[in-house]
């Protein structure tokens with residue numbers, strides 16, 4: 207089904223293991239956040255086991271290497287996942303897999319969330335109840351932004367979009383983009399938000415990464431698009447946006463976030479071609495039912 211054809215923005219509902227709509231070397235930046243393995247309050251039992259999750263990351267790494275242009279960047283927003291007390295080293299494994307598929311490990315930024323926000327549990331409470339050695343479990347308030355690069359980048363001497371892509375040094379300095387720790391408020395899981403039930407990241411993350419690692423007019427890809435945060439920001443910043451999302455149940459949320467088919471007060475409607483492949487799935491209702499079960503077990 208095609209809803210809107212236009213300037214080359216696309217969202218494809220289907221499995222990003224196969225990005226057959228994208229020619230080799232056609233993408234200039236990847237900004238994404240993969241599913242957090244089987245995280246209890248987001249993706250319970252989505253994968254059979256951790257190896258199945260790593261196989262997905264391996265397949266995606268291969269495709270990203272194929273579709274990215276030489277020298278370009280792939281950014282992953284992710285964190286370790288704790289399930290029944292066991293910690294799974296998701297960022298470390300993503301870096302290892304990406305490097306095995308040919309990428310260089312360029313940087314890691316820590317995304318620090320405000321201290322008041324601890325979504326799952328205050329693990330530190332154990333020590334308050336037992337103020338003795340060995341009872342320490344820290345509360346987690348950060349995620350990692352992994353920055354991987356496909357070989358060397360040849361910096362353009364001139365480009366028609368060089369000046370249009372100039373980074374605002376005042377914004378860069380005032381908001382401390384120059385540090386390896388970024389203080390950014392997360393998307394709060396408030397009732398009624400468009401992103402409710404989706405582990406969405408705040409727009410500020412793709413905003414910084416897109417400005418720092420792509421030129422106006424270039425193509426930005428999110429292979430795990432979710433509600434479409436990366437795609438929305440990419441279009442707002444004058445880039446072409448391409449997304450993959452396996453869950454067809456997110457179609458209305460994505461359309462709402464991207465303003466597809468809605469009247470805008472200022473400027474033209476963003477044009478998105480929406481492609482629905484036959485490997486798209488229905489996940490959201492199934493996942494939310496499992497999350498509800500987990501919560502009621504946790505409250506007992």
Ligand SMILES: C[S@@+](CC[C@H](N)C(=O)[O-])C[C@H]1O[C@@H](n2cnc3c(N)ncnc32)[C@H](O)[C@@H]1O
Nearest residue numbers: 221222241406407430432433434435451452453
């Ligand atoms: C952490 S969420 C991304 C949230 C997104 N950054 C946002 O701001 O809304 C990961 C998304 O990946 C999707 N997903 C999982 N496996 C996929 C696959 N094989 N291909 C494409 N999308 C997939 C999930 O349905 C989920 O919406």
